[in-house]
Every structure is written in structure tokens, then in C-alpha cells.
Amino acid sequence: MNSIKQIEVIYNNFLVGHLALTKEGLCAFEYSATWLASGFSISPFELPLRSGVFVARPRPFNGGFGVFDDCLPDGWGQLILDRYLQLQGINPRSLTILDRLALVGSTGRGALEFRPDKSVITEQEYADFEKLAVEAERILDSDDYTGEGIEEFQHRGGSPGGARPKIFTRYDGKEWLVKFRAKRDPAHIGREEYKHSLLARQCGIEMPETHLFEDKYFGVQRFDRTPEGKLHVVSIAGLICADYRIPSIDYSHIFQVCAALTHNMAELWKVYRLMVFNYLIENKDDHAKNFAFIYSDGEWHFSPAYDILPSDGMNGYRTTSINDSIEPSKADLIAVATKAGLNKKDAEEIFESIHATIRIHG
Numbered sequence: 001m002n003s004i005k006q007i008e009v010i011y012n013n014f015l016v017g018h019l020a021l022t023k024e025g026l027c028a029f030e031y032s033a034t035w036l037a038s039g040f041s042i043s044p045f046e047l048p049l050r051s052g053v054f055v056a057r058p059r060p061f062n063g064g065f066g067v068f069d070d071c072l073p074d075g076w077g078q079l080i081l082d083r084y085l086q087l088q089g090i091n092p093r094s095l096t097i098l099d100r101l102a103l104v105g106s107t108g109r110g111a112l113e114f115r116p117d118k119s120v121i122t123e124q125e126y127a128d129f130e131k132l133a134v135e136a137e138r139i140l141d142s143d144d145y146t147g148e149g150i151e152e153f154q155h156r157g158g159s160p161g162g163a164r165p166k167i168f169t170r171y172d173g174k175e176w177l178v179k180f181r182a183k184r185d186p187a188h189i190g191r192e193e194y195k196h197s198l199l200a201r202q203c204g205i206e207m208p209e210t211h212l213f214e215d216k217y218f219g220v221q222r223f224d225r226t227p228e229g230k231l232h233v234v235s236i237a238g239l240i241c242a243d244y245r246i247p248s249i250d251y252s253h254i255f256q257v258c259a260a261l262t263h264n265m266a267e268l269w270k271v272y273r274l275m276v277f278n279y280l281i282e283n284k285d286d287h288a289k290n291f292a293f294i295y296s297d298g299e300w301h302f303s304p305a306y307d308i309l310p311s312d313g314m315n316g317y318r319t320t321s322i323n324d325s326i327e328p329s330k331a332d333l334i335a336v337a338t339k340a341g342l343n344k345k346d347a348e349e350i351f352e353s354i355h356a357t358i359r360i361h362g
Contacts, residue, residue: 004098009042009068010113012229016042019068019098026063027056027097040295042112042232043067044261045239057241064097066238070289071108072100075163076182083139084154087146107157111230120155125170127156129178129217136165136180162289162307164189171219176211178219189309190218196281196309199361203354205273206304223294223304232295233303237288244289247314250321251275251333254291255340261293261300265341270302272337272347276354277308279322279333281362284313286320 007019009029016039017031030053031039041049046066054065061069073081081103082092095103105119135149157168157177165180181189190212197210197220209221224233236254237244239261251271258271271291278286285307292303313319313326323332330351337347 003094003096004102004116007098007101008115010115011039011042011111011232014039016112019101021063021096021098022055024063025096026058027065027068029054029056029065040298042295043234043239045257046241060241060243060245062097066241067234068097068101068112070233070235070238071104071110071112071114072097073104074289076165077162079139080150080153083146083150087150110224110233112232121157121168127167127169127178129180129214132165132167133180133217140165140183168222169219171211171213174209175222175225176219177222178213178217180217188216190216193218193309199281199358200277200305200308202361203273203277203357204350205277205308206270206302208304208306220306223306233292234295235289236291236293239293240288242288244287247287247317247319247321247326249288250324251336252323252339254320255336257293258302259340262302264301267302268340268342269350272333272340272342273350273354274305274308275322275336276333276351277305277358279328280355280358281308282310283308284316284318285311286313286318288320 005020009016009019014035015032016035017029020028022028029047031049031051036049036051039049041047043066047054056063056065064072081100085092085095101114102116102118104114105117106113107119107121132149132152135147135152138145138147139149139153153165153167164182164185167178169176169178179190179193181187186192194210194212197207201207208223211219213219224231235244236242236249236257239257240249240253242248254271255268258267290307294301294303317326318328322328323335325332333351334344334347338344
């Protein structure tokens with residue numbers, strides 16, 4: 001692979017701007033003149049809509065911008081990409097951020113695309129889930145496994161984030177993300193996540209459609225894809241440059257971002273319901289990439305919930321603190337809500353309602 005000197009950032013076939021690298025290896029971005037005239041800020045805090053060159057900080061995204069880091073593979077996706085490159089005789093360490101964005105091309109999460117586009121993806125709808133699950137185990141069990149699973153996972157959307165093996169696929173005319181078991185997952189992890197997706201919906205949390213494939217593989221419909229096209233999505237980590245690999249944010253930060261982007265109390269209540277649900281089911285892996293915002297119809301919205309099931313954080317503590325506490329109480333949740341401008345009585349009633357629903361159906 002020849003090292004790429006410049007990347008075009010594309011949204012809905014319009015040129016958003018250009019990315020290049022400084023001599024220090026930091027990303028430099030500039031909006032195009034046409035985008036400045038008629039577009040929107042793709043990352044309001046980090047890349048406000050104005051002329052001039054923005055230069056990224058060295059951390060936490062290795063010299064990249066958060067909004068573009070969201071498009072890159074991490075965890076499982078990075079493992080697959082690096083193994084895939086090695087099979088092609090390419091040293092993964094020789095690639096720059098620009099090279100990696102070109103490999104994402106038009107296949108990444110959200111609506112942003114990158115040119116030159118060096119992505120590879122299959123158009124085949126059918127996926128042998130059982131076979132892929134076995135291949136995922138082999139890949140995770142061996143540092144030098146080079147079976148056909150490497151190529152198939154890469155061709156089926158190698159860019160998904162997170163640690164668990166997963167693919168993109170089409171089913172029933174819709175686009176889905178389907179997950180497989182990771183090494184430390186319980187045997188019935190798929191059923192567990194599916195059960196909690198239904199429970200979340202019963203608790204009034206906005207959820208994408210979910211499905212349990214073959215009674216064991218959890219699938220979620222992609223909320224960044226619609227019949228009209230792709231939707232722009234940015235995680236909290238990407239928006240405020242938070243390091244999602246370590247505890248780095250409080251729920252108060254999510255409320256602040258939500259208020260600044262949406263100016264909508266209904267969106268703040270979505271954040272509150274999700275915070276309460278994560279607290280009550282003990283989802284402690286609620287890191288900064290597990291919350292996102294969608295730009296749709298000229299407005300920002302808090303995204304549907306995802307990656308919600310009981311899980312350990314670091315050393316058993318919550319990854320995202322609540323009212324600056326990693327061992328919070330109900331009072332801390334109410335305090336964060338009232339600081340965000342939500343009605344205390346309503347917040348308490350919603351807490352009790354979600355608690356009761358979980359007790360009955362959980």
C-alpha cells in the first residue's frame with residue numbers, strides 16, 4: 001500500500017473537507033468552501049463550522065480527530081484488519097491514520113466516507129453464523145491463525161467497534177449488526193443481550209429493532225442506515241475527545257453535551273432513562289463510546305441505546321461515574337438529573353417505574 005497524502009471526507013456525495021498529516025504525524029482538517037456555505041459542523045466542539053485548518057491533538061486518538069476515530073475499527077475490528085493486512089503482505093504498523101481511513105472508505109459506521117476508497121465488502125446477504133462463530137473462536141485463540149475467517153470477517157464489515165466478534169449483514173431487507181461470543185463471555189451471551197434489549201424497550205428506552213438469530217446470535221438493526229440513506233453518528237468519546245479505554249466521563253458530561261447539541265428536554269429524558277437502566281441492571285461497561293448522537297433532518301438527537309447488558313467495569317466499578325461517584329446511589333442519579341434541569345419529582349417517578357419493570361420482567 002502506498003502511503004496516502006490526503007483524504008477527501010464525503011457526506012452524501014458532498015465534499016465535507018480534506019484531511020492531511022502534519023510533519024509531526026497529527027491530522028489536519030479543513031472544511032471545503034462549498035460545505036462551509038451549506039453544510040453543518042460534523043463535530044461541533046472539535047470542528048466548528050468555520051474556515052481555517054484544524055490540527056488534532058496527540059491524544060487520545062493518536063493524532064486523529066474524534067469524529068474520524070469513530071469510523072476506524074477498534075478492538076475486534078482492528079484485530080481483523082491487522083490480520084487481514086498481514087495476509088496481504090502489508091505491515092499494519094506501517095499504515096498512517098489516513099491509510100486506515102482509506103481502508104474504511106465507504107463501509108464505516110455513520111455517514112462519513114473517505115476517498116480514496118480502498119475498502120472491501122461483500123454484497124452477499126447470507127451468512128453462516130455457526131461457521132463464523134467457530135472461526136471467531138479460532139481467531140481469538142491464536143495469534144497467528146490465518147484461516148478463511150479473517151478474510152470473511154473483513155469483507156463483512158471489519159470496521160465495527162467493540163471487543164466482541166461481529167459482522168454486518170442484510171436480513172429481511174434491513175441492515176443488521178450481528179454479534180458472536182468473545183472469550184470471556186458466558187455461553188448464552190446472545191440471549192442475554194436480546195433479553196435486555198426487550199427489557200429496555202419495556203422501560204421506555206428508545207431501542208433499534210433487535211433479533212435473536214438461530215436462537216443464539218444477537219442482532220441489532222443499524223440505526224445509522226435508513227431507506228433514504230446513511231445518518232451521521234458521533235459518539236460522546238468522539239465529540240469531546242474522551243478516552244473510551246479508561247474511565248473518563250461522568251453522566252453529567254453526557255447531559256451537558258445533549259443540552260448543548262439538541263436544546264430539547266425530551267432528549268435529556270432519553271439520557272436519564274438510559275442512565276437509570278444501566279444503573280439498575282449493573283451495566284458497568286458504559287464507556288464513552290457507548291453513547292452517541294445522530295444528526296438527522298438538520299438536528300442532533302440522542303441515539304437509540306446499544307450495548308446494554310449487565311457487565312463489569314474496570315475492577316468492578318462503573319466506567320462512567322454518576323455525580324462523580326463510581327459507587328453511586330439513587331440520590332446521585334436524581335442529583336445529576338436535577339443539575340441537568342430535569343424535574344426532580346418526575347425523575348423519581350421514572351426511576352421507580354423502571355425499577356418496577358425490571359423487577360417484574362428482568
